Amino acid sequence: MxxxxxxxxxxxxxxxxxxxxxxxxxxxxxxxxxxxxxxxxxxxxxxxxxxxxxxxxxxxxxxGEAAPAFISQPVVQPLPATPDAAPTSASSLRELVAASPVPDTLDEQMRCLAGAIYFESKGEPLAGQLAVGRVIIARGQSSRFPSSYCGVVYQRSQFSFVRGGRMPAINTGSRAWQRAKKLAVIARDNAWESPAEGALFFHANYVSPRWKNKLTRLAQIDNHIFYR
Structure with missing residues (x-):
């Protein structure tokens, strides 16, 4: 034709x-x-x-002609990246922390998580700080404790830095606070496995609480001992 x-x-x-x-x-x-x-x-x-x-x-x-073709082109819209997400790969925790962005802002729950890392372990090595953060998260996921980070942190008689149901003032300009915020994101995203993963309790090695004898010891990281 x-x-x-x-x-x-x-x-x-x-x-x-x-x-x-x-x-x-x-x-x-x-x-x-x-x-x-x-x-x-x-x-x-x-x-x-x-x-x-x-x-x-x-x-x-x-x-014998070709039939009319009606072609619908799919529209693919990429999902926006989470701005504060931890990097997906690193060869060490130190490298991961260095590569992680400092969150511009923290919501209330993440501020409680970062605050606990800051006050409980800012003088500890990175692995120890991460482990403290993972304890907060593990408690929040356990039916034995409150179901939010802030609920865990402010539960009575659990963390000595909490006084009168309040967290002390944070030196927000310090490197320790910037690092604690990064580690809070890494802990939340489970971007690095803690050597004390699964721990629900910890104490400083210079004290010996009676409750430790009823628990399973998982690891000691510098000055903190972790239990499940």
Whole structure:
């Protein structure tokens, strides 16, 4: 079949669809006005359009032409990256902390988590600070403790730095606080495994609480001993 005939078939399809949408008497609101207005296509008209398209497909099949192809291109929208998420890979915890961004802001729960790391372990090595953060998180996930970071931190008689149900003032300009915020994100994202993973309790090595004899010792990291 020649290109001229193929072109005529295509023009015929366009003309057919145009007549159906505008109506045979040309009396639609769109036809009577130069102003574009919304056009409502009735169920009957929609069926007529579908029938016309089907007819063109059948005619093309009988004549050996390729049937009209209606291709829908998928729209892929990438998800935005979480701005404060910990990096996905590092060769050491020190490298991970160095590569992690300092969170611009912390919500209430993350501030409680970072505060506990800061006050309980800012003088400890990074592994010890991470372990303290993971204890807070593990408690929040256990039915034995409050279900939020702040609930865990402010639970009565649990953390000695909490006085009168309040956290002391934090030196927010210190390197220790910036590091504690990074470690809070790393602990939350479980981006680095703690050597005391699963611990729910810890104490300084210069004290010997009676409750430790009822628990399973997991690890000692510098001055803190961790238990489950």
């Amino acid at each position: 020649s290109r001229k005939v193929k072109g005529a078939s295509f023009l015929s399809l366009v003309a057919t669809l145009g007549v159906i949408l505008l109506g045979t008497d040309g009396s639609s609101a769109f036809a009577d006005s130069d102003v574009a207005v919304p056009v409502e296509v009735s169920v009957q008209e929609d069926a007529r359009v579908e029938s016309a398209v089907d007819t063109q497909v059948e005619d093309a099949a009988e004549s």
